[in-house]
Amino acid sequence: MISGLGACVPPRAVTNDELAAYLDTSDEWIRRRTGIGARHRVDPGTSTGDLAVTAAELALKAAGVTDADAVVLGTTTPDRLCPATAPEVATRLGLTGVAAFDVSAVCTSFLYGLGTAAGMIAAGMAQRVLVIGAETFTSILDPADRSTVPIFGDGAGTVVLRAGDPDEPGAVGRVLLGSDGGQSDLIQVPAGGSRQRTSGAVAPLSDHYFRMNGSDTYRHAVERTTAVAREALDLAGWDPAEVDRFAAHQANARIIGAVADRLGIPAGAHRLSNIDRVGNTAAASVPLLLTESAAAGLLSPGDRTLIAAFGGGVTWGATTVVWPDVPALTA
Amino acid sequence: MGGDHRRLAGRAGPDRLNRIPEEEDVYEHIKKILMTSFNVAEEDFVEGATLDDLGLDSLDLVELSMQLETLGARVTDDEMVEAGRLDAVVALLESRLATTG
Numbered sequence: 001m002i003s004g005l006g007a008c009v010p011p012r013a014v015t016n017d018e019l020a021a022y023l024d025t026s027d028e029w030i031r032r033r034t035g036i037g038a039r040h041r042v043d044p045g046t047s048t049g050d051l052a053v054t055a056a057e058l059a060l061k062a063a064g065v066t067d068a069d070a071v072v073l074g075t076t077t078p079d080r081l082c083p084a085t086a087p088e089v090a091t092r093l094g095l096t097g098v099a100a101f102d103v104s105a106v107c108t109s110f111l112y113g114l115g116t117a118a119g120m121i122a123a124g125m126a127q128r129v130l131v132i133g134a135e136t137f138t139s140i141l142d143p144a145d146r147s148t149v150p151i152f153g154d155g156a157g158t159v160v161l162r163a164g165d166p167d168e169p170g171a172v173g174r175v176l177l178g179s180d181g182g183q184s185d186l187i188q189v190p191a192g193g194s195r196q197r198t199s200g201a202v203a204p205l206s207d208h209y210f211r212m213n214g215s216d217t218y219r220h221a222v223e224r225t226t227a228v229a230r231e232a233l234d235l236a237g238w239d240p241a242e243v244d245r246f247a248a249h250q251a252n253a254r255i256i257g258a259v260a261d262r263l264g265i266p267a268g269a270h271r272l273s274n275i276d277r278v279g280n281t282a283a284a285s286v287p288l289l290l291t292e293s294a295a296a297g298l299l300s301p302g303d304r305t306l307i308a309a310f311g312g313g314v315t316w317g318a319t320t321v322v323w324p325d326v327p328a329l330t331a
Numbered sequence: 332m333g334g335d336h337r338r339l340a341g342r343a344g345p346d347r348l349n350r351i352p353e354e355e356d357v358y359e360h361i362k363k364i365l366m367t368s369f370n371v372a373e374e375d376f377v378e379g380a381t382l383d384d385l386g387l388d389s390l391d392l393v394e395l396s397m398q399l400e401t402l403g404a405r406v407t408d409d410e411m412v413e414a415g416r417l418d419a420v421v422a423l424l425e426s427r428l429a430t431t432g
Contacts, residue, residue, distance in 0.1 A: 032388075033390065215393045216393075218390050218393045218394070222397065223397075
């Protein structure tokens with residue numbers, strides 16, 4: 001059961017025109033190519049854990065509770081390579097002692113975390129879990145790469161998941177997850193892991209930055225997201241025409257449009273979107289979208305909601321939920 | 332665009348017959364896709380038009396490649412970039428349809 005949501009983006013918005021001042025790009029090109037008008041960037045020294053704490057505090061407040069049995073943090077940009085970021089986040093939330101760990105599935109991390117949390121509840125390991133997606137994605141971008149800098153932004157979102165009746169609004173359907181490691185090169189940071197470290201070679205600086213094969217990512221994202229979303233709809237017994245709201249990972253407006261067109265979900269209010277204001281916030285994208293949409297009244301109690309994501313790995317996932325009457329708080 | 336474009340209906344599998352009208356050739360089918368899914372204007376389809384002239388960027392070419400797969404022949408976005416012109420893409424697709432029977 002979803003019982004509360006919280007989300008935040010850092011205060012500083014970076015417009016397309018600001019990027020065009022130092023990159024070979026333009027507002028027109030970025031909008032046409034991605035649907036993005038601005039993205040938020042953390043101030044120096046702000047970490048993924050900092051954003052996660054803010055989003056989690058808001059979600060706890062929204063749910064009207066102060067504690068949880070576990071903290072599951074999905075991220076591509078942990079505060080450190082080791083240890084995981086979740087334990088420190090848990091302690092800062094006053095939850096020292098609870099189970100806390102990171103989940104790494106790039107832009108699908110939140111759905112992987114949600115599925116893990118739902119499983120923990122189903123197994124009796126927890127009654128209430130904080131599921132966080134948080135990123136300081138701008139920290140791994142090559143500042144000179146005009147193909148990635150315009151797309152990605154920073155942010156965090158949290159869902160409080162609690163035990164409940166599967167027939168109640170807010171009950172998360174089975175979370176369908178998948179992967180294809182044959183495509184692991186599509187979306188990657190080549191250096192910094194054991195593959196590079198044990199090679200004995202010093203990696204060039206460029207290998208420490210995020211890189212993405214945009215064209216191949218488009219193809220795989222559209223195919224996989226469409227397929228897993230159809231499967232989730234079948235499980236829920238929903239016809240695409242019965243979907244009130246489609247909450248897709250905000251990867252790129254054109255990928256979202258291609259998936260929604262294939263699924264037969266009408267354009268307009270049915271397709272939740274905040275990519276024009278926040279860009280692609282990777283693991284934070286889905287919970288940030290859900291929280292902002294619910295807070296703005298664009299996602300209402302009773303809405304049949306389809307959630308789907310695709311990310312590096314490559315990984316994908318989808319689930320369904322009848323939207324509950326619960327608070328959503330943004331900062 | 333003139334020329335003797337192959338008709339698709341004879342080669343298309345039974346599952347595709349309802350998608351491609353018998354009287355439609357490859358060029359007309361691509362043109363229809365470009366006008367409906369990619370908002371290309373009718374007047375842009377001039378002799379020798381390049382994909383760039385039609386306003387198609389690299390993501391459009393991936394999307395077009397995916398949609399053309401419904402014809403039963405695969406032309407990748409990279410091959411389309413290399414072909415450059417729409418008539419060359421049509422020729423490539425026709426040759427693939429001919430060989431995949």
